[in-house]
Structure formats: structure tokens, C-alpha cells
Amino acid sequence: AFVTTGEMLKKAQEGGYAIGAFNAENLEMVQAIIAAAEAENAPVMIQTTPGTLKYAGPKCFAGIVSRMARDVKVPVALHLDHGNSYELAEECAREGYTSLMIDGSKLPYEENIALTRRVVAMACGLPVEAELGTVGGKEDGMEAKPQYTDPDEAADFVNRTGISSFAVAIGTAHGVYKGEPKLDLDRLSAVREKVSIPLVLHGTSGVPEDQVRECIRRGICKVNYATDLRIAFTAGVKKAIGEQPEAFDPKKYLAEGRKAVQSRVQELIRLLGSSGKA
Numbered sequence: 001a002f003v004t005t006g007e008m009l010k011k012a013q014e015g016g017y018a019i020g021a022f023n024a025e026n027l028e029m030v031q032a033i034i035a036a037a038e039a040e041n042a043p044v045m046i047q048t049t050p051g052t053l054k055y056a057g058p059k060c061f062a063g064i065v066s067r068m069a070r071d072v073k074v075p076v077a078l079h080l081d082h083g084n085s086y087e088l089a090e091e092c093a094r095e096g097y098t099s100l101m102i103d104g105s106k107l108p109y110e111e112n113i114a115l116t117r118r119v120v121a122m123a124c125g126l127p128v129e130a131e132l133g134t135v136g137g138k139e140d141g142m143e144a145k146p147q148y149t150d151p152d153e154a155a156d157f158v159n160r161t162g163i164s165s166f167a168v169a170i171g172t173a174h175g176v177y178k179g180e181p182k183l184d185l186d187r188l189s190a191v192r193e194k195v196s197i198p199l200v201l202h203g204t205s206g207v208p209e210d211q212v213r214e215c216i217r218r219g220i221c222k223v224n225y226a227t228d229l230r231i232a233f234t235a236g237v238k239k240a241i242g243e244q245p246e247a248f249d250p251k252k253y254l255a256e257g258r259k260a261v262q263s264r265v266q267e268l269i270r271l272l273g274s275s276g277k278a
């Protein structure tokens, strides 16, 4: 079923587990994520960054995901990840995305609030995620110096914007970590005390499993994975081409990438506790 995210996040919050939000880059990754969700009987979110939407636009992803989601029982949502302009958020809403993120975290505080408020108003009830503080590393080439979320500011931000979920900055980073990430778990708990809407963890590829579980225990109910799936897909394709260097049919070697992504997504769904929650 093609759904919005309000209900699945609310259930996850009440049930003490998290929804996997998986970044897709192409048809095969969409197929893999939906197949994994079906195999695990789990609700999922598929998300695309602005960079991915430059490769293939919102029309393309909304068309593929909405059509495929209608043919399965499990809830599947389509989310704009790190939306970087009002215009892109509007275009995604128009094309059928069921959830939006507007990321004004690099703007001065009041400008972030103003932009987020405009997107919430435009979205007419579609759930909107926003972020305060910054997740480290690169998301589509935007290098950010990490600045952790302040719990009091978070409460003010959520009240003044009317967003439906909130991305915390507690020491995770996009991409591959050099060494083990040090997460500020007490800060996460402090944000949880002040903010009642669903909390989102970004940059989760590379975070050790016990730390992911601890974040969920402390109130995270949406967990984002991008890099892990890009790595799995590429490894699958490389393996296929390595084994058959004379291969020239894309559907054959891309199928190996798809298989690798499906198996990684199934593992992650189990880690997040959303297996069987559809």
C-alpha cells in the first residue's frame, strides 16, 4: 500500500521500534527495498535526496514507487530526504511524494524556522521532517561541520514550525566513519524529554548495531540508511561483472546489485525491530 508516514511513525513510537528509511538511487534499489519490506512484513520509507532527484526527477520516483507500492500489502511511503528548497519540496508534493523533509539546518535559526513554516503550510497536511543542528559528513556534496541539537531550542523549533518529525544531531555523520562514532546519547534523551513528535536518526550507516538499538530505546523512531545500500548495490554489480567480464546486459548484472540491497535492507529492518509490524 502506498501511504503517508504519520501512522507508521506513531505506531513505531508507541511500540518502541523504528521505521527504516532507505535511500534509493534507481529502479533496482526501489525493487529491492519493497521486496525486503514484503519479506519482513515491515512498513518502510523509501527516500530520495536532491542529488538523486537530479539523476531522475520526482516524477520518475513517484511514478515507480506509487505504482509498485499499490501492488503490495505492506505500507510503503515515499519521502523527500534533505529537501534543500521550498520549490523542490513543492514539486515532490505535487508529484505524489507522501512525506517531505526540508533541511534548513545550515541557515541561521530564524531563517530555518521561516523556511520550515512555509513548507509545512504548503504541504497541506503531508508530514514534514526538519533538522536542527547538523549531521556531519557529506550529504550530496554539502560538507557540514557538526553542531549538536540543543534540547531547548529543539522544543521551541518544533512548537513554532508545526513539523511532524524531528531530525536530531547527536554525533552521527553521513557516509563512512573514520573510526567509531561517539554519539551523545544523553543529549538524545534530553531532546526526547522536551519534544514529543517522532525523532529521526541520520547518518546511520556505520553506526554499531548496539548504538542503533540504544538510540531507538531512547526515542528514535525513524532511522536513515543511504551509504550502506550504495555500497551493497555496487558490490553486487561489481561481483557480477567480475564473474562475467563479457556481460553486457544491464538487467543481468544490476539484478545482483538488487539482490545485495534486498538482503542488507532485511538485516536492517530486523535490527530496527520493524520486522512483522506491517
Ligand code: 13P
Pocket (backbone or CB within 6 Å): 023, 081, 082, 173, 174, 175, 176, 201, 202, 203, 204, 205, 206, 224, 225, 226, 227, 228
Ligand atoms: P548514511 O549515508 O550515513 O546512511 O546517512 C543516511 C542519511 O542520513 C540520509 O538522509
Ligand code: ZN
Pocket (backbone or CB within 6 Å): 082, 135, 139, 174, 202, 203, 224
Ligand atoms: Zn541524512
Ligand code: NA
Pocket (backbone or CB within 6 Å): 173, 174, 175, 176, 177, 203, 204, 205, 206, 207, 227
Ligand atoms: Na554514516
